[in-house]
Amino acid sequence: MTTLFDILGPRMVGPSSSHTAGACRLGYVVQAILGGTPDRASVGLHGSFAMTGEGHGTRVAITGGLLGHRPDDERLRNAEAEAAEKGLEIEFHTVDLGDDAHPNSAVFDVARGEDRIAITGCSIGGGRIRVQEIDGFAVDLSGSHPAIVVVADDVPGTVARITGLIADRGLNVATVRVDRTGRGERALMTIETDEDVPDDVLAELAGQGWVHWIRNVHQLNA
């Protein structure tokens, strides 16, 4: 469905909604999943991102996103200098993810302190994105909804307990997606909600013995 502000917008720094705004948005969501700007980032660019990304500021935009800037932030154009200043070590290379991958795809290997995550995502046009994989788990995150990402024991009742805790606080769940590595091992859940999940709910979930890792991904409108 096309909305009014899909047509009158997005508000963004140029030059390309897919190669600049979408690239920035991917970087932004990656740092949100990581829990903040990485210390080190290795980014593989696939297809059109690799081929024409240079002229569209794709690398600069991804760097800016990883620094926590949104697609309409004019500081994006100086992101490389800012990364050097803030100690974000970033490296780009070309990858071939095969013909089935979206032409504007990127693979992130990011680390912050002890945390290290691998994330794959793509820019699907008009500044919109999809995060497709986190640490080998299949996900489907758009960044258009607030979401939480949880890695937990894959035992019966896990999903119900998490969504139950969220529902208890009067928050509406929009989508739930679960992917697991194997029966009885670990599962990754992405739960998109209508409003941001408050930090204390997240802390409560994080305190559960069967939760290994949890992240809050705030809504990204611009």
Add this chain to the structure above:
Amino acid sequence: MIRSFAEWFEQAESRGIGLAELVERREVKETGVSREAVRKRIADALAVMRHAVQQGLEETGTSPSGLTGGRSGRLVAEGPRLLGEDFTAMLSRAIATLETNARMGLIMATPTAGAAGVVPAVLLTLAPARGWSDERLVDAMLVAGGTGIIIAERASIAGAGGGCQAETGSAAAMAAAAVTWLEGGDNQQVATAVALTIQGMLGLICDPVAGLVEIPCAYRNASAAVNAVASAEMALAGLDFPIPVDQVVDVMGDVGTKMDVRFRETALGGLAATPAGQEIAARAGMTELVQLQRKGRTRGEGSARFGPS
């Protein structure tokens, strides 16, 4: 959601309200956001458009590629004013917006970044000349938005989807609808303005040199603005067009899907694949793109993979 001009007009007429108000009411109903918030967001968009024009006119240096930058300022300084002051100003505003875009400045992608210069060029030039207030401009943007929604639903607004007719063509149609409505045109005249605009841009390919949103984009934004004003002028005079606007939009969609992928933003055809275009791409370090251009890839190969949107 409005899916056709016929539906838009019918719903507005049956409620006894104008086209802008119908779009506004639907947006409020579908998103739950207040009327004031919708209007504020549009007013903010107009402010971004004005700023992007100003920035483009004032910055004299070139874009990182060197393909644009400083051209809008030169037009203002050197243009012979063939059709008067406003005409030259309108062209310069279209180009200035694309120059700001190329420098990673802030723009409103209306409806896309590559066509971001058309609506501001037309509306910001005619507003002082025709005495439109900012409130009226917000209404005009609602009419432009409604027009863009229908085109996006029935055809495409993306160069990768339907060529440049879908990008600058849609933007020009939006601007023509807004102007015709603001000047007191009735719903039929708004429809005619859109139909006239699109018929004049049918088949226009998207062939960005070196894959960059600069050349021919900046100049195409300028000519699209001219097309929009010309169509509004003819529609407001009561000139008619015998093919209904929804059918004209459907033709644009049909032409877009049948367009060879080389002409849909891949930078593998048209001006991008000329010897001069290849040379520019090579200078910009896009070796892989140049190799593909030299191979002269044909229909179906490569898919819509290599360009921006």
